[in-house]
Amino acid sequence: MRSSYLAATTMGQLQQKLNLIGHNLSNSSTTGYKARTANFSSLLHQQINQNGIDGEAPRQTPEGLRQGTGAKLGHTKVRMDAGTITQTERPLDVALSGEKHFFQVQVTENGAAETQYTRAGNFYLQPINNNQQVSLVTAQGNPVIGENGPIVLQSDMDEISIQDNGNILVRRGEQQQVEASLEVMEIDRPRSLETAGGNRYRIPDNVPAAGMTAVAPDPGLHVGALESSNVDMGEEMTNMLEMQRAYQMNSQSISMGDQMAGLINQLRS
Structure with missing residues (x-):
């Protein structure tokens, strides 16, 4: 279930970025409006021990195995460059x-x-x-x-x-x-x-x-x-497509995890 939790966390943050892009697009003709941008940052990583069988560790790495726990909107700012x-x-x-x-x-x-x-x-x-x-x-x-x-x-x-x-x-x-x-x-x-x-x-x-x-x-x-507004319609549409694809990818990872869990349950039965 770890992958599902990771994908669900990231999807919530992607939805916030999509809301931000939608706000920019809806104000593309608003007088004096300044576009808002946001950047993603990684959440905490979790350290995973490399314990082998009978005390024999498998392939060693200096920092062990590290697995991320998703992403979040790290910083939101307003672009103050002048419009036309x-x-x-x-x-x-x-x-x-x-x-x-x-x-x-x-x-x-x-x-x-x-x-x-x-x-x-x-x-x-x-x-x-x-x-x-x-x-x-x-x-x-x-x-x-x-x-x-x-x-x-x-x-x-x-x-x-x-x-x-x-x-x-x-x-x-x-x-x-x-x-x-x-x-x-x-x-x-x-x-x-x-x-x-x-x-x-x-x-x-x-x-x-x-x-x-x-x-x-x-x-x-x-x-x-x-x-005029300083919203770049081409840039905003590109960002929206990227966020939609990322949202779909995380959604598919949840579906795949659910299918794998179903197969495991069938093997156990």
């Missing part, structure tokens, strides 16, 4: 230039507000305070944070646009003025971020925030454009 910039010509669509740059959003959970980070720049205007004001929000409705906190504007505007330096230009009648500005954060170690759901990230409790600074967009924001 796609032009949309929509005035509230913004794409970041730097790979270490992120927008800040405010997320309220269980009554507590938390600052999180995202690469998705498809912003919208959400009416608040009896339609007297509008808040700049993400596609999930989370307020976007600017230099002075969440960006809130008076709703009596005729036109709004975002400049390549992050300034938000508002026109009322014949007058135009900058009424807010996006605050772009540069995170030195973006791979240290953990996923928070909804295409957002947060800084883990065990990671210091010293490597995070507010910066001016340089060379500038891509206005009227969005950053």
Whole structure:
């Protein structure tokens, strides 16, 4: 039964890798989505003694016989390389230039507000305070944070646009003025971020925030454009086929072990 236990353990980990690949494929068209990758590592090995008949050992090896007990997902990480910039010509669509740059959003959970980070720049205007004001929000409705906190504007505007330096230009009648500005954060170690759901990230409790600074967009924001997902469809499909074949192989080893056990039982009877 040792081989069956080994195969069953590995199949459970392969299923997790397949789930990860499926998550990447389902978000291949999500704005600013970053693909997730995972690596396998071996579980503990078991030492098997080489005892022979009547005290005579068979073929000797320096470390004896070692048999593995399966594999597990050793490490999961997020690929932070930039995706393709796609032009949309929509005035509230913004794409970041730097790979270490992120927008800040405010997320309220269980009554507590938390600052999180995202690469998705498809912003919208959400009416608040009896339609007297509008808040700049993400596609999930989370307020976007600017230099002075969440960006809130008076709703009596005729036109709004975002400049390549992050300034938000508002026109009322014949007058135009900058009424807010996006605050772009540069995170030195973006791979240290953990996923928070909804295409957002947060800084883990065990990671210091010293490597995070507010910066001016340089060379500038891509206005009227969005950053596409960095999912490589060809690579993900190849990985999925490899995991499926590995899953089938382990499943067949369980079936073969069951057949061998049946033959042994027949010989005993």
